[in-house]
Amino acid sequence: MSTPFPSSHVPPTTTRREKAGARLTLTLASLVMIGPFSIDTVFPAFTRIGQEFGSDDVALQQLVSAYLAAFAVMSVFHGPLSDALGRKKVILGGLVIYILGMFGCILAPNIGSLVLLRVLQGMSAGAATVVSRVIIRDMFSGSEAQRLMSRVMMIFSVAPALAPIFAGWLLLLGDWRWVFAGVGIYALVVLVLALQLPETLPPEARTRLRVGALLGSLAHVGRSPVMLRVAAASAFGFASQFVFIAAASIFMVDLLGLGEQDFWVLFVPLIIGMVSGAWVVGRVADLMERSRLITFGYLGTFLTAGVNLLLVSLAPEYTGGLTWSLLLAVVGPMLIAFTVALIFAPIQLEVLDLFPHQRGSAASLGTFFALVLNAVLAGLIAPLVATSLVSLALASLGFSVLGGAFWAWHLRAVRTPSAV
Structure with a gap:
């Protein structure tokens, strides 16, 4: 899809490759995994921190x-900064600050300072998550971009399952500080991998590093009604799965009565659903139009969310052990994760292709909408709706x-030019 507004910027001149190698795929996936590792490793440590x-x-x-919240605010700037400074500099700078914040958590004397250090992590982690997606579109186009995005998504999908399991193992070594130390070491490894990345935005294709130019780029992208519709669609679609992740501690401990080493009961089914959906996205890259695949994903998410509501409504009260009621509680989220994965990679490319001359800004604002909603979900909505399995399903x-x-709404608008 072409940009709905003209741009004065020169299109980036990037190196096109026919196929992405395993090393590039692993590096980009490791960068994207910083986000879920930062979130999901904390859940098993909640009890000890409290x-x-x-x-x-x-x-x-x-x-x-x-x-x-910090991730969301700063994600607005990571993309435009990468348009001005280059992709690699922004990623490396963000990782260094993130690592300092992660190891700083080990020394936190109270909950207030720990929250402030989490803010620092959120401010810096987006550099890896946001800009790595832009690199994919810089280097590849068409079906190969969708295939690489889907492969990155498949590896990234492992993170929500591995993170709480990894954290549970670390808690066997000592107190909750081991969790932050472990994630800090992971980030150091990612930093070494990122040093090997090529710079995909040459100097002649960059924007000026001025506050006015950065804000102008954001305003140009942000005032597009097409951008707003697609970003909102992406954010709410992903929220139908993320609500289970945001409420994971309450879901597992309070509603199911499980322990800090049992988070795999929820996250393994989620990962199976996400990996399966991402695999399908890669397989149909040359067979199905991108917008049609996204439409199927939304229809599927609505249907699977309805199935989940039916399952938990019919399930008997969970009384412990690997019972039928426990299976009914987790199979619905797994199905939802599958259909959300059909949406995730294609709609990321949809956002980037809206503004091919300002991909960094487009990636930033697309991420911003999703993260604002996720922050509200984690801090406000999740505790309110996780009073029962039925309310969570609703x-x-x-x-x-x-x-x-x-x-x-987006599909109808683009088919009616006067509505764009």
């Missing part, structure tokens, strides 16, 4: 919501309806 600092569930949820269904409605 015990040490005397914090309740609402205070502990701020360790996630504060991170997401929230997921509601988000799927909103996401599908915005996507349907």
